[in-house]
Amino acid sequence: MTQITPVRRALLSVSDKTGLEAFARRLADRGVELVSTGGTATMLRKAGFTVRDVSDLTGFPEMMDGRVKTLHPKVHGGLLALRDNAEHLSSMKAHDILPIDLLVVNLYPFEQTVAAGADYETCVENIDIGGPAMIRAAAKNHGAVGVIVDPEDYDAVAAEIETKGGLTPDTKKRLAAAAFARTAAYDAAISTWFAGAIDDAFPRRFAVAGTRVQTLRYGENPHQDAAFYASGAQRFGVATARQLQGKELSYNNLNDTDAAYELIAELGTQKPTVAIIKHANPCGVASAATMSEAYDLALRCDPVSAFGGIIALNRRLDRATAEKITAIFSEVIIAPEVDDDALAIFKAKKNLRVLAAGGVPDPAEKGRVMRPLAGGFLLQSRDSGRIDPDALKVVSKRAPSAAEMRDLVFAFRVAKHVKSNAIVYVKDEATVGIGAGQMSRVDSSRIAAHKSADAAKAAGLSTPLAVGSVVASDAFFPFADGLLAAAEAGATAIIQPGGSMRDDEVIKAADDAGLAMVFTGMRHFRH
Secondary structure: OOOOEOOOEEEEEEOOOOOHHHHHHHHHHOOOEEEEOHHHHHHHHHOOOOEEEHHHHHOOOOEOOOOEOOOOHHHHHHHHOOOOOHHHHHHHHHOOOOOOOEEEEEOOOHHHHHHOOOOHHHHHHOOOOHHHHHHHHHHHOOOOOEEEOOHHHHHHHHHHHHHHOOEOHHHHHHHHHHHHHHHHHHHHHHHHHHHHHOOOOOOOOOOOOOEEEEEOOOOOOOOOOOEEEEOOOOOOOHHHOEEEEOOOOOHHHHHHHHHHHHHHHHOOOOOOEEEEEEOOEEEEEEEOOOHHHHHHHHHHHOHHHHOOEEEEEOOOEOHHHHHHHOOOOEEEEEEOOEOHHHHHHHOOOOOOEEEEOOOOOOOOOOOEEEEEEOOEEEEEEOOOOOOOHHHOEEOOOOOOOHHHHHHHHHHHHHHOOOOOOOEEEEOOOEEEEEEOOOOOHHHHHHHHHHHHHHHHHHOOOOOOOOOOOEEEEOOOOOOHHHHHHHHHHOOOEEEEOOOOOOHHHHHHHHHHOOOEEEEOOOOOOOO
16 A cells, blocks of 8 residues: 555554653644553553553453463454455454554563563563564555654654654654564564573674664765764763763764763773774873873873874863863863863863763673674674783783782783784873884884973973883784884883783893883784
8 A cells, every 4th residue: 555544543562651751742733542451551541541451352351460462363353454455354243343544652670570580480571572573563564554663753753643644654664663673673682682691692683772862964975875873872972971072973072072071981990091082093092180180181192193182081071171181172072070160161162072982881781893894894892801900911020010000900901902013102191102004013112202302392392201101002912023112212121911922022122121021811903
């Protein structure tokens, strides 16, 4: 069928009752018969509506604690019957099946139940069966039936019924597409949960789903289309943050902001910490006694690259720090919370995006990471590995001092969030040189040292910032040249995974240079 479908009978059975009363009122005012189940029917009757029970329609009561109530030919026949098929119409008449023109269903809150940490049995009981079956039936027969799975569609559907006397073919198709996407996402959530429940990290079939948060102006480049989807996999982060002010976030803003906030999480909340990110790489990271001091030290590392960057903070953003941030151009600021007087400072920069995430992510949280390939995708566990400072192996003749060890741990945790090959110089819990994304590790080391010298000149200092620092490498040094480049830059201690065929040669080079060196036994490639 292709014509407008008059809506004479609607079946409403919802878990999320947001906006339902107002929608039902608009249907009832058009003379639509309301059919409903359980709690939805009770709610509508309390609001003064005349409602027919599904059990009255089917001739069967709800049973088995509500597990069986809509799984019946009189429901599915009313949804699936083709209105222009004589045989279907004859069957409807013979079996007293009434047509259902509009289905309004949203599902048992399975995703929310899992997110709340419910036990296995509770999660199973929140797997909806009748709801998805009805949704799929109505969506299949979208030529004759409209189906709503999201409360945000209520107004548009009601308006179309009021102005056009029913639903247009385009609207029914759009609603059907949304319905199948919802059941697919629901099944994806269930299958993912089950895989975790039976400890199957990589099931035979892996389903992924998201909810669109925003259609973006363009993607990584202006000729690419893009949208932002939330998966609900993490409690705090970019996907859950509130935008307090500023322009709409772009694809690159979101990507860089995520990188910045994940890095901040890696360093904990023990001390005020600031990270400045550009093109998903940190150009400055620091911890200090105050947020304002941490920002100064992070900016000092590479003030040129910081222009137009993303700034992430691990604690509430205060006025003093906000005043310093506004001295240069930034794209996005993200923090757990933002003081009102800090926000007042940012009002002068109306395009500056300011996000409040509500908390800091857990860097050790488990999860999966996908990367697309032509014709497929790679799936791996999230890099939630963290080094234990007490388990680091000293391999040099000289052991690091307490101050060096503190900075070594800081440097390695930053290096985890720098594109490989990664080299990070740190002094007093502040980066003083970062080399990222080079094909050769020695080149990354030289770039980091060069940036250290440039930053010193910008700060009016005669000695490169890297002098007296420690250095981290995200993977082992395959040759001693990268280590020697770090020594030439002024580093006094080194942290690296170890594991090279030439570890003995590299250790000897460290000893000959008087460097302390520790092995982590864990690498952090970030491609």
